Amino acid sequence: MPGMLDPNFAGSVIYLFEHTDRGAMGLVVNRPTEVDLGMLFEKIELKLEIALLFDQPVYFGGPVQIERGFVLHEPMGEGVYSSSLAVPGGLTMTTSKDVLEAVAVGAGPSKFLMTLGYAGWSAGQLEEEISLNGWINVPLSRQQMADIIFDTPSSQRYERTMSHLGFDPSHLSGQAGHA
Template identity: 35%
Template structure:
C-alpha cells in the first residue's frame, strides 16, 4: 500500500496506450490539489547521451570524460528543459537550486549543477532527464481511479541500479505483481 503518491512511482497499466506513457514508470516528485509533476524514467531519448549533452554545453573536462549514459525523455512538457535526478547521499555538494524530494532523492534544473556533476563527478548516482510529465488539478487522481496508473512506493535502486528497460517490471515487482497477470483493459461497472 502506498502511503503518499509523491515521492513515488506511477507504473503505467496495460490499459494506458498513450505513446508518451505506454509501459512507463514515472517518478512523481510533487502531487498537490493544484496539479502534479513527475519524470518518465524508463524511456531513453534517441541518440542523446549524458556525455553528448555535457560535451555540447562545453562542460566535459578533457582529462576524464563523463559516462556515456542514456538521457531519459521525462515527458511531453518542455522537452528541451534538462533535469538531474540524483541521490544526495552520493553528492560532494549541492547548490541552492536543488530540490530535496526525499532523503535519497533530489532534483535540480540548474546548469551550474549539471556542470559540476560533469566536471567533478560530484554525484555518483544520477539521471539526466529532458522534459517532464504534468497533470492539472485532479487529473492524476482521476487517471488513477480509472486504472491508468498503479502507484508504487519509490525504490531508489530501480532508478539508479536497474537498467532502464527493466524498470517497468522492477517497479511492479515492488508490489509483487507479475506483468503477465495484469489485465489489459479496465472498465467501469
C-alpha cells in the same frame, strides 16, 4: 497499466515527486533517448572530463518542457546547487547548470539520472487517469527506488518496479471496472 495507449507513457516508470491539489509532477526514468551525456555537454558547451560518463544516456523525462534538463540524484547536502529540491522518497532533483558543471569535473553526485522534460498533470487529472485504469501506484522505499533508478538497466526498470506489487502483473487488465 497495460491499457495505457499514450506513446509518451506506455510502458513508462515515473518517479512521482509532487502530488498536491494543484496537480502532479514526475520524471520518466526508463526511457533513454538517442542523446548521451557527451552530446549534451557538447551542446551546452561544457567539457565533460569524465570519460566513463560520455555514453551515459539522457532520458526522456516527459513531454512537458522537453528543452529543460532535470537531474535526479542522491542528496548532496543543503545548498550545494543553486536550484535543488529535496523530493519525497529521499532523492534530490536539480534543475540548475551548476550540477552539470560539477558532474563534468567529477565533483557531482556519484549516482544521477539526467532527463529532458518532465511529466505533469493539472489538478485532478492524474486522479481521473488512475480511476480510468491508466496508472498504478507502486509505493517503494528510498533504497528500492534508488536501486531501480540508479542500479537497474533501463530496459528492466518497468518489470523491476512492478515486481514490488506482490502479485503477478501479467494478471492486470487494460480494462477498468466500476462497481
